[in-house]
Amino acid sequence: MLLLIGLTPICLATTVYQTPEDFISDVFGSEPATSAKLWIDKALQAEISSILGHELGVLRLQYWANSGRTAWILEEIGKELPITGGFVVKDRKIEQVRVLIFRETRGDEIHYPFFTDQFRGAGLGENLNLSRHIDGISGATLSVNAMVKLAKLALLFDRHVQSGGSQ
């Protein structure tokens, strides 16, 4: 499934590592993904707030799904501008993480595989924490934090959808 949280317009300082459309195509290949909506109820909003430190700001999210795999495109602000990340979840564990659009002036090291590959196999543990430690990057702490939050969100949404929270 692919989840889209209102993406900000791409400006001049923006680096697009991969467009969300290409990410979807990469994830699902020739098999078409099913599009659906995830409604954010109060219980889910509370869990989102405890991860992000703020509410999501929308009541409904679009996503796509295929063969038990879920893919999400999520955004969170690093320091001042949103970072757009693509997340694939399978069997309630992260299968793939990719930084799609980076808008900040510092911290773009998070797009390298040495960072994103750390998420592979991570699940959502107790207290909505990742089941494995993610090493930070000097000078990119806020960007790293944003990606960790988004990975938790992807796992949370996947769990919610798998347990029947989608529509």
Added chain:
Amino acid sequence: MNLEKFQVLHRLTGLTVILFLLFFATTGMLLNHSDQLHMDKRSLDYNWLLRLYSIGPSQSPLAYTVDDAWLARIDDRLYFNERELPLRSESLLGLVRSGGVYIAALPDSLLLMTGEGEIIEKVTPVNGLPEGLQKLGKLDEELFIIATTNGFYANNAELDGWREISAPVTSWSMPEQLPAAKLRAILSLYRGAGLTLERVLLDLHSGRLLGRWKIIIVDVVALLLIISALSGVSMWYKKKKYFAGLR
């Protein structure tokens, strides 16, 4: 100068300075705990204060209405009725109601909203919105329509799919004049959000609110403080000498 004169000088300067010290200490302590007191979230809405800060919109509000609901933009802030939306936009293209959902058009996205102004969904080109949005209108009870640089597209509030159509006969959403009461309420929201208690306290503490008088007043207070300190030391020294002479 004898001891009595020093005592008078010390008392006068001390009493004057203590007022300022109390003020700086109080505002300083409050600022130290501004996070815990949520002072950055408390907005002030006093007209005289807002005028002092020259806070107000830089351009006239732009507003659209449908079924008694108003969507307005003041500078880059958006208001649905009397609720500020949690996003910014430099432009606003229209508002329609379709399938019980309010739909607002921004240059890069559509916002689907409830009647209370909660954002149901933000639709962008990434999730299928045709690029180059220019206008928003209503085709019938269920379908709304957008005009883009590449043509006209219709959809419903469930976003079941964009359907390209040719030269539609439709009423496009057009800007309208905000009623006076609505304008007042929205301006109050706009101004209130623009000036926080923390900002005012910080400016009071630093003296920035006093403008060019700040330097003179701070200089005078500093001078009084120096005089008070020196007169205190002198009194202590004179008393020490006096008591030494008695032994």
